[in-house]
Amino acid sequence: MEPAMQRKMLTIVMGLASLLIAHVNGETSLPFDHQKLTSDGHYLDQMQKMQAFKHSLLTRRQLATPPTISSSPAPAPQATNQPPGSRPSVYEVTAYGADPTGKLDSTEALLRAIADAFNGPSEGFLMKGIKNLGGAHVNLQGGNYLISKPLRLPAAGAGNLKISGGTLTASDDFPTDGYLIDLSASSSSSSSYNYEYITMKDLMLDCSFRGGGISVINSLRTSIDNCYISHFSTEGILVQNGHETYIRNSFLGQHITAGGDPGERNFSGTAINLMGNDNAVTDVVIFSAAIGVMVSGQANTLSGVHCYNKATGFGGTGIYLKLPSLTQTRIVNCYLDYTGIVAEDPTQLTISSSFFLGDAFILLKSINGLAEGINIVDNMFAGSDKGVEIVQLDQSKGPFKKIDQVVVDRNNVKGMNLKATVARGSVKGNGTSWTVDFSPVLLFPNLINHVQYSLSSGGATFPSHALRSVSGNRVVIESDISVPASVFVMVEQGSAS
Numbered sequence: 001m002e003p004a005m006q007r008k009m010l011t012i013v014m015g016l017a018s019l020l021i022a023h024v025n026g027e028t029s030l031p032f033d034h035q036k037l038t039s040d041g042h043y044l045d046q047m048q049k050m051q052a053f054k055h056s057l058l059t060r061r062q063l064a065t066p067p068t069i070s071s072s073p074a075p076a077p078q079a080t081n082q083p084p085g086s087r088p089s090v091y092e093v094t095a096y097g098a099d100p101t102g103k104l105d106s107t108e109a110l111l112r113a114i115a116d117a118f119n120g121p122s123e124g125f126l127m128k129g130i131k132n133l134g135g136a137h138v139n140l141q142g143g144n145y146l147i148s149k150p151l152r153l154p155a156a157g158a159g160n161l162k163i164s165g166g167t168l169t170a171s172d173d174f175p176t177d178g179y180l181i182d183l184s185a186s187s188s189s190s191s192s193y194n195y196e197y198i199t200m201k202d203l204m205l206d207c208s209f210r211g212g213g214i215s216v217i218n219s220l221r222t223s224i225d226n227c228y229i230s231h232f233s234t235e236g237i238l239v240q241n242g243h244e245t246y247i248r249n250s251f252l253g254q255h256i257t258a259g260g261d262p263g264e265r266n267f268s269g270t271a272i273n274l275m276g277n278d279n280a281v282t283d284v285v286i287f288s289a290a291i292g293v294m295v296s297g298q299a300n301t302l303s304g305v306h307c308y309n310k311a312t313g314f315g316g317t318g319i320y321l322k323l324p325s326l327t328q329t330r331i332v333n334c335y336l337d338y339t340g341i342v343a344e345d346p347t348q349l350t351i352s353s354s355f356f357l358g359d360a361f362i363l364l365k366s367i368n369g370l371a372e373g374i375n376i377v378d379n380m381f382a383g384s385d386k387g388v389e390i391v392q393l394d395q396s397k398g399p400f401k402k403i404d405q406v407v408v409d410r411n412n413v414k415g416m417n418l419k420a421t422v423a424r425g426s427v428k429g430n431g432t433s434w435t436v437d438f439s440p441v442l443l444f445p446n447l448i449n450h451v452q453y454s455l456s457s458g459g460a461t462f463p464s465h466a467l468r469s470v471s472g473n474r475v476v477i478e479s480d481i482s483v484p485a486s487v488f489v490m491v492e493q494g495s496a497s
Contacts, residue, residue: 090137091117093145093166100143102169107147113138115154117161126159127220129191133160140166140203147171150178156185159196159220163203170208176233180205184217193242196220200227207232213252218242225249230256232269236289239297240275247272247281253288259308259337261288267310270294281305292318292339298328308337312360317342321349324367336360348373356390359383359416365394369401376408383416391419391443400444403496408443419443421493425475430484438491439473446472450492453477457485 091113094100098109117136124132144167151168153161168180181203185194194217205213205227213229216222218241227250229236236252239245252271255261271289272281276297283304286292292307302319310316318336321327324345331341331351338358343349345367356362356379364371381390391408393400409422421443425436434455438448448470455465455477463479470476475489 089120089135090139091120092139092141094141094143098143098145100141100145100166102144102146102167104146105148105171106145107149107151110138110145110147110151114151114163118153118155118158122158126196127191127193129157130159130193130196130220131157133158136161138163140164140168142166144169147180148173149175150180150182152182152184152186153195154186156194157191159198161195161197162199162201164199164201165203167204167206169206170210170231172208172210174208174210176210178211179213179215179235179238180207180211181214182217183219183222184215193220194218195222197222199223199225201225202227204228204230206230207236209233209254213237216240216242216245220244222246223248227251229271230254232271232289234269235273236269236271238273238275239279242276243278245274245276245279247279247284249283251285251287253286253309255288257288259287264288264310264316265314267314267316271309274300286318290316291320292316294320294322295329296322298323298326300329302329302331303333305331306335306337307339309339311338311358312340313338318360321346325370345370346372346374350375352376352378354379356381359386359388361388361416362391363394364391364400366396366398366400369398371400371406372402372404374406374408377410379411381411381413381416383414385415387417389417389419393443401496403444403447403494406443406494422491424488424490426486426488428486430482432479432482433468434477434485434487436475436477436487436489437473438475442473442491442493444493444496447493447496448473448475448491449495451475451489452491453487453489455479455485455487457483459483459485 093110093113096109096113098106117138120133120136122131122133126132142165146169148171170180181200183195183198198219200214207213209231210233212232212235214224215238220243222245224237224247229252232254237247254267254269255263267288268290270291271286272293274295274297278299280301281293285306286309289309292309293302307318309318316339318339319331319341321329321343325347327343327346328348332353334354336354336356338360340360340362341351342363342365344365346364347370351362352375362376376391390411390413406421408420418441420441423438423441425438427434427436451467451470453467457463461481461483463481463483465477465479468476468478475491477487
């Protein structure tokens with residue numbers, strides 16, 4: 001048979017086979033008798049032979065057809081371990097020999113990784129004299145690393161660097177005056193700041209009761225985020241000079257406890273020490289230390305801070321504002337839990353929307369007798385009915401002599417004694433004199449600046465009356481004739497010189 005005729009016959013046979021198989025598989029709209037199909041053994045046998053014949057033809061066609069080239073790319077090879085420095089943006093510390101089990105001293109390996117990040121590629125500058133490291137990342141890889149001396153950058157003058165993702169533990173011979181991470185400069189730079197935009201995130205720092213956790217010295221725009229700092233003997237975090245260190249979403253405690261610790265009387269150290277300006281502490285828990293937050297710089301903000309570091313009854317302080325005459329601090333939406341706030345010669349101080357539990361109170365301490373621009377408003381106080389006043393004065397070094405724009409008002413109190421600079425009272429009587437004593441409520445002794453009163457009498461006569469005295473925070477109203485009357489009085493303190 002000629003080749004053309006063979007190709008024609010093959011085409012006809014394949015067409016018939018396709019039609020019959022489609023018919024069997026139900027892929028055609030032609031009707032068929034299902035009962036006949038299943039009962040006629042000869043018919044089924046013929047169909048099975050035709051299916052086998054078509055399969056052999058298709059197999060031959062596939063063998064004769066060259067394979068097609070897929071347009072999908074082949075899977076990329078998996079990355080292999082690369083030597084230090086070959087990945088200029090991420091510096092994984094185990095590649096430098098750091099031991100993630102915490103059994104061996106990893107100090108030198110960590111310092112090499114930090115040095116490589118510091119000396120890595122940079123482009124342009126942040127502040128003048130501070131090179132931009134482009135987001136270099138020292139990755140601790142979730143390990144626990146033992147260190148015997150502070151981790152420092154090799155020199156000043158760098159920024160845009162992150163250290164994150166692991167635990168640092170001080171060894172038994174770690175210097176007691178050191179910090180696990182120390183952003184102080186061993187050499188000067190052309191910038192007025194040591195560092196800028198350094199981020200420390202997702203870290204646990206165990207100081208082993210030897211020194212502190214993090215020190216930030218003369219740096220700009222530093223971020224400490226989601227850190228857990230424990231077992232410090234000096235400070236958990238020290239911020240000195242510089243500007244704009246932001247501490248947020250972190251936990252600090254000298255001892256790991258959740259309150260009611262039998263050793264609470266012996267807690268020492270300071271969790272956060274702000275010795276610079278324009279810093280913020282936000283959403284931070286301080287669960288053990290003699291002082292929760294010490295502030296001796298201007299224009300700082302504390303928000304969402306929960307202090308239960310050491311009870312006031314044991315000598316602890318939640319927040320200590322130690323900057324007489326230059327306070328300029330805002331404390332908002334904080335939780336003082338059995339420990340209070342102390343402010344020396346407070347000037348421009350706001351404490352609002354905060355909760356004081358367990359007889360915790362606010363103490364205004366006279367150093368040079370100054371109290372100016374103070375707003376203590378809209379707070380909640382809860383105590384144990386022991387007569388503790390919510391705001392108190394410490395005048396052991398001399399009385400407050402210059403008082404101006406002080407407002408203590410709109411605080412709600414349960415189980416403690418209310419103190420305020422604004423008060424209202426009333427008295428009823430039949431006579432010529434009415435006295436309203438505000439001394440149990442008013443904050444400053446013998447100081448009333450403003451009085452408003454009204455006298456209501458139901459008698460037949462109309463008396464003449466006047467304010468006669470405000471001595472000792474007692475308001476005295478007198479009339480020229482004896483009448484039955486009710487007297488309503490509102491007084492304000494807040495300024496004296």
